[in-house]
Amino acid sequence: MNPSPAGEASGSMHFVTDQNGYFADNYLVKPATGLRSWLYTLDHKRIGVMYLVGVSIAFALGGFFAMLIRLELLTPGPTVMDAMTYNRVFTLHGVVMIFLFMIPAIPSGFGNFFLPIMLGAKDVAFPRLNLLSWYLYLLGAAIAIYGMVYGGTDTGWTFYTPYSTTTATKVVPVLLGAFVIGFSSILTGLNFIVTTHTMRAPGLTWGRLPLFIWGIYATSVIQILATPVVGMTLLLVAVENAFGWGIFDPARGGDPVLFQHFFWFYSHPAVYIMILPAMAVISEVVCAFSRKNIFGYKAVAYSSLGIAFVGFFTWGHHLFVSGQSVVDGGIFGVLTMFVGIFTAIKVFNWTATLYKGSVAFTTPFAYFVGFLFFLVFGGMTGVALATLSLDVHWHDTYFVVAHFHFIMVGATVMGFLAALHYWLPKITGRMYSEGWGLVAAVMIVLGFNFTFIPQFLLGNMGMPRRYYSYPEKFWALNVASTAGASVLALGLVIVLVYTLVAIRWGPIAGRNPWNSRGFEWMTPSPPPVENFEKPPVFTHGPHEYTDEDPAFPAPHLAPEPKHV
Amino acid sequence: MSDATVAPPQLAHHFESLEKQQHAARLGMWLFLATEVLLFTALFAGYGVYRYLYSDTFQQASRHLHTWIGLTNTLILIVSSFTVAAGLDQAAKGKGRSTFLLFMFSVLCGVVFMCFKAYEYTHHFHEGMLPGRYYTFEALGSGPGGAIFFSLYYLITGLHAFHVMLGMTVLTVIGLRARAGRYTTEYFVPVELAGLYWHLVDLIWIFVFPLIYLA
């Protein structure tokens, strides 16, 4: 392998750090400090950090609603709230978690920060559009929260008609909030696609792109193609609810199932928007912590595109018991089988990457292991759901709830946490406490299992979703689930606490504490505003650990320059 | 990499060259147009489904629309697209003032388009051809197909009219900048993008017209 001349041209060696390896002239203080400089920033790194703060607050809010749900379900009858309140709480849990956290978290947070750096670029293609995306996110969130403050809505985040078009609750602001956030999502996706196509540094061919980029790219394609459809659909529901223009109202000749088709045409690809970025992170983490190239680069890269493409044709598996014909059911069932294969490809390739690697069990790696197990189990239960006759029993029960939480929390949130721990040193220049990290990871994995495995069993027993009260025979498993959720919540709170501590008081991490060979570790920690002094030149792909590489000097060999 | 002794003023700091920047701008615009098309696709799909379910009523309803207005509007938009293309051609030659005049002619076409639509809508309101629960038009029988037709009619043409207004704004802003000399023979990509957007607005109408007026 050729040693990369990127080290000479990258300019990272020319930046001067202090005696601990902390780069003082970083993006957090340049070009200026103060609120105004952040509000008007065009720096993708600052925008990424703002998104991370925003989605973390959203996650806490959605998590708060989740704890209320589990609290209410602690007893079969009323526990702490009445039925209408409970219905609003679970709806808002879904809306906040999906639109305010899951969709933007990794792409708009970590994607914004690292996509340009990994491409050797100075920023995204359209920085002002990027800032606009951020403000649209805030605006959409504000509109939705306004709706929540006035009681919110009780339709479930799926807004099925005709219930959603006839309910008197505040469904219109929640819909409009989601509509506006949809545009934030579209513009971010558009930005990333153009950046990836046009701003790659010299030598960075498509075949050398970090797998994180491939995942974010595939996500962006879904974002720009699917989100307009749901935007229009939500607008139609809002118009029908507010003005009575009955497109979906059967009393006026409309077809309520048509709404389901439109809604799931977006919302099924949307779940791939939620998982692909997490998979993208994991591809980086597994390579960094086994010091090994990915086992099948092309397979992992192209399977991301495969998921994006085939994922558009599987929406009907949400409508198996809605009165569709069996032919429809069969077609969508088969297509869903195919989309599961792409995930299987990734799982096997990630596992095989460890072969002949040099594996370190750090906190990010712990989240990788959790991610993998939950993805396999959650993903296969998804394929199981697509096996038609089984879905007739499981549809709209807690089995489905457990399945999608396995993927969304077990996989995506683990991916988010892996990203957070892997990249905290790069973003802030400081390191978190590894001891607390592992403790929290264990709590989260165990708590997660105790929360959602009982829910698979509840689904088998026949407990439907969105039930405020339930027959006594479901009691024990619900208590177990709530207990698990408490442990999970505590683990997450611990992560929050030590992360905040690390940001303020953590030990200086230095440029590359993991000795990873992902491209982003070529820059100082935290990175300078311009990312690179001169565009780096790439001669090979990321995560190659076969020989010495001057761009990634071994820690004990190349101390950072000490003078300031 | 970009060792131009004097960087052109329009070159943004994060791009290596003006050429790359313009390429990125064009790609971004095409992607944005794709999202706009998908926005309308959802409505067209809905229209398609109900057209199939209520075929007789939809056919009769469309006969009650003023086809001559639809046709005139189609021609107006086609002419306006032509003048936009001509304006782009002038911009490529560095003639910002001509670009401005041609774009303003297109904007004028847009205004006429909106006037015709306003006339149409007023006429519909008088006849009781209103959407959803406000529908009182008698001539299409008592089935629900008529109300659904007009709900979709107002949604599709309303959304399109909104985009016409957006397009008119974009053309005005870019036209004024062209007149102020902001574009050169090397750099006129914003004119290109504005033109692309207007052509899309026109193209969508080319689909709307036969679908709704020419059942």
Next chain:
Amino acid sequence: MNELLRRLLFLPEQASEYARQVDALHYFVIVTTMVAAAGVFLAVVYFFVRYRRRGIDDRTPFVHPGFIHEALFVVVPLALFLLWFAIGFPQFVRLSLPPADAMDVYVQGKKWMWKFAYPGGPSSIDTLRVPANRPVRLLITSRDVIHSLYVPALRLKMDALPGRYTQSWFEADRPGRYEIFCAEYCGTGHSAMLGELVVMPEAEFDRWVAEQRRSELVASAQDAATPADRVLPAGNLVEQGRRVASEQGCMKCHSVDGSRHIGPTWVDLYQRREKLKDGTTVVADEAYLTKSMMDPAAQLVDGYQNVMPTYQGKLTPPEVAALVEYIKSLRTQVVRSGPSEGPAYESIPRR
């Protein structure tokens, strides 16, 4: 074995042969899923132990995958998933093919209760009584928003849609009482919309039905075991249908003696192949009859004028059902003057 796995997986009792078959697939799917998850997890653990890090700057070889690896990664899971599908899809198709001799029950969901009605009567709220070992076809609709009829013990679920009928069927083979849930969120009473399926031995069921139809009064205290067993009087759908038809003025345009009038005659109308104005042909099944009442202009029979008014909003779903049953009862071979005693219905293979 079946019982062990069923309990291990917390599955409800299996009240039909279909439920047992679905559970067999369930066991296969879950077991292979657990094996796969365990396999991946163990592989990771093994690799971690075998290849754990020795030094911060370890070098590793650049491993190229062989084509065989990726091929296996694709083919093995694909074969497994398609096998699951190959077993599950025929089971799913079965649910849409009720046998020809199935007994019909009309189900109406509304906020927040279930109404069940047999064509010959009676009807009831929240409790559905069926005979064991006889196929039962459910014709399901909703009065307001989307609900979903779910009987876990039968592994059966079908959405109840407003403005439309959906169907499913089952054959319970064990007497017992089984829960009915609503599985589609429908408002504050969603989790209170509970029902009960009571499967009775055949002879007992026949006795019960006969008794219900005889009595004109509300069920006596001896009969009604629980308040949920309330039975409505005059539940004969065909009789109701005849009444609704004359009240709503259907007889002004449709005859019941075979003669052509302003609209097609109702005699032998059910399952007749009608040629429509647009040239296509349609079979006049329940769906077509319902649609003709709601939107007469949509599928107009050839040779007739488009003058029928719509009854959307004027007829409630039970009235629509009653009219359909009345039309079905008008056959030249089976002309009856009294209520029908569980006539034979042809199944609708599609939908």
